[in-house]
Amino acid sequence: MLLRSARSADPPLPTEFIAGLQRLDRATRRFLNRATVxxxxxxxxxxxxxxPDVSRFNLSELVLELVADQLPVAERLHVKxxxxxxxxxxxxxxDRVGVGLILDNLISNAMKYGAGALVEIGAESLGETPVTDGQLRLWVRDKGPGIAAEDxxxxxxxFQQAGTNKVAAGGFGVGLWVAREVARxxxxxIRVESQPGDGATFIVVLPRDVAAHLSDLKTGTA
Ligand SMILES: Nc1ncnc2c1ncn2[C@@H]1O[C@H](COP(=O)(O)OP(=O)(O)O)[C@@H](O)[C@H]1O
Ligand SMILES: [Mg+2]
Known part of the structure; x- marks a missing residue:
């Protein structure tokens, strides 16, 4: 809020003042992010x-909201x-929070490692068959450096990070671990498909009805 009013102040404020507020804004966001992780x-x-705390909801709407929340970061990293x-x-x-945690992690990785290019987010439901219940498939695809097969x-x-970009990219190397724990x-x-040099696609598969799936597991019918 301070930054917004400083930008539109009349008479205009000195540029160092605005730049300082911008740095503070970025530092606060970074800190909050890390504390949350x-x-x-x-x-x-x-x-x-x-x-999981399970409820019925429209996942397409949730995913679009999560993507919209990332727009300021996308703009900063020149990602579409x-x-x-x-x-x-x-x-x-x-679980709404769980789906949010997974997607936030995958989208922020895709933007961080695939900065300056397109990041594609997809969601589709896979049909029920006589042997499988309905499933949900979510994916996040970037055009970054990709991930070597051995990584x-x-x-x-x-706390595992791949390649040589660790320091530059920052982070703790726990996002994917958290995302996988939540998905499981x-x-x-969650799994990844990647050809080094040709981006990465992270694919999440979830049951269509988490509550039914988990109770089937308990009673031994799944
Ligand atoms: N979209 C991606 N493209 C390339 N490498 C990735 C991508 N996402 C994750 N990685 C690699 O996996 C490692 C672990 O990711 P993560 O657990 O989110 O940790 P962090 O982002 O904090 O480093 C990253 O350090 C990076 O080496
Ligand atoms: Mg990460």
Whole structure:
């Protein structure tokens, strides 16, 4: 708010003043981000596995909202977020916060490692068959450097980062671990497909109805 009013102040404020506020704004966001990530991690490490709080909602709308929240970062990193592959009106039973955590992590990675290019976000439901219940597939595709085959599993472990861009990119190397813990807590999983040099696609698969899936597991019918 301060920054917005400083920008439109009349008479105009000195440019150093605005630049200082911008730095403060970025530092605060970075700090909040990291504190949030560390909190998620410490809960999981302390032996509180992710327990989904399941409700019925329109996932397509949630995904579009999550993408909209990332627009300021996208602008800063010169990324265009493409939402055309989000199928409309996918409704099911999941944990809203959990889906948000997973997608925020994947989208922020895609923007960070694939800065300056297009990031595509997709969502579709996969049909029910006699052997599988309905599933949801979400994906985030970037045009960054991609991930070497030998790193593709390792990056999902705690505090693991791939390649040589660690320091420059910042981060703790826990985002994907948290995202996978949350996806598995909902009875799903995350994997990556990547050809080094040709970007990366992170794919999340979740049951269409997390509550039904988990109760089937308990009674041994799944
Ligand atoms: N979209 C991506 N493109 C290339 N490398 C990625 C991408 N997402 C994740 N990685 C690699 O996986 C590592 C782990 O990711 P993550 O757990 O989110 O940690 P962080 O982003 O804090 O480094 C990253 O350090 C990076 O090496
Ligand atoms: Mg990350």
């Amino acid at each position: 560390l909190l998620d991690v410490s809960r999981l490490v302390a032996g509180h596995p992710f327990r 977020l493409d939402t055309l592959a989000i199928k409309p009106d996918i409704v099911g039973y999941w 593709q599993e390792r990056i999902f472990a705690r 807590g909902m009875g799903g999983d």
